Amino acid sequence: MKKALLIIDVQNGMFTEGNEVYRSVNLLENLNELINQARxxxxxxxxxxxxxxxGHPLEYGTNGWEIHPKISPQNRDVIIQKTTPDSFFNTTLEKELKIHGIEHLIITGIQTEACVDTTCRRAFxxxxxxxxxxxxxxxxxxxxxxxxxIINHHNSVLRWFATVIPSTEIxxxx
Structure with a gap:
């Protein structure tokens, strides 16, 4: 079964000094490990x-909108633009996944209770x-x-829609 790594909304605006996403350094380290393994x-x-x-921290075209430089995409990676918490809604994601023959998604990213939750459920x-x-x-x-x-709760609830395991087991x- 062909897999893909999906990285949701890991953008500069989520790492604003004084208002960084929870455990931001650990998140970026874990993402880098997964990206390296995937590559x-x-x-x-x-x-x-x-x-x-x-005015939004991820305002289109601003520095906050840019993908975080510690996990920068490469030319062969696919970047999907979205405007709602659902990575599939009014985007090219499903079409691109089908073009690549993807059947299994490894989901990561920000924000647990919004975009990550919604995308897990929709993918399922x-x-x-x-x-x-x-x-x-x-x-x-x-x-x-x-x-x-919030993370613990969603890891528990999303077991209905996904296999939930630490990144080291992927x-x-x-």
């Missing part, structure tokens, strides 16, 4: 880039096998609960 196994990598409206509903890297998605604390509690070459 070594000649696995397709899809970057999802959110296009926010004027579209018939893809889905793996969520449990330590390679992140968010911010809310007024009610911590970022770690294997690309099979």
């Amino acid at each position: 070594s196994a000649h696995t397709s990598i899809f970057y999802i880039q959110h296009n926010g409206p004027v 509903s579209a018939g893809f096998q889905v793996t969520l890297a449990s330590d390679t998605h992140s968010t911010w604390s809310s007024d009610e609960i911590t970022a770690q509690q 294997i690309f070459n099979t």
Whole structure:
């Protein structure tokens, strides 16, 4: 079954000094490990880039909109533009996955309770096998609960839609 690594919204605006996404350094390290493994196994990598409206941290065309330089895409990688939490809605993602013969998605990125959650559920509903890297998605604390509690909750809930495992257990070459 052909796999692809999907990296959602890991853009500069999510790493603003003083308001960085939870465990930002660890997130980037884990993503780099997965990217290196995927590249070594000649696995397709899809970057999802959110296009926010004027004033949004991911405002289209601004520095905040750019994909984080520590995980920069290469020429062979596919970059999909989106405007909603659903990486499939009104995008070319599903078409591109089919062109590449992808049947299994390894999902990572930001924001756990929004774009990551929505994309996991949508990928499952579209018939893809889905793996969520449990330590390679992140968010911010809310007024009610911590970022770690949000991540833990979604790792538990999304087991209905995905195999949820740490990034160190993900294997690309099979």
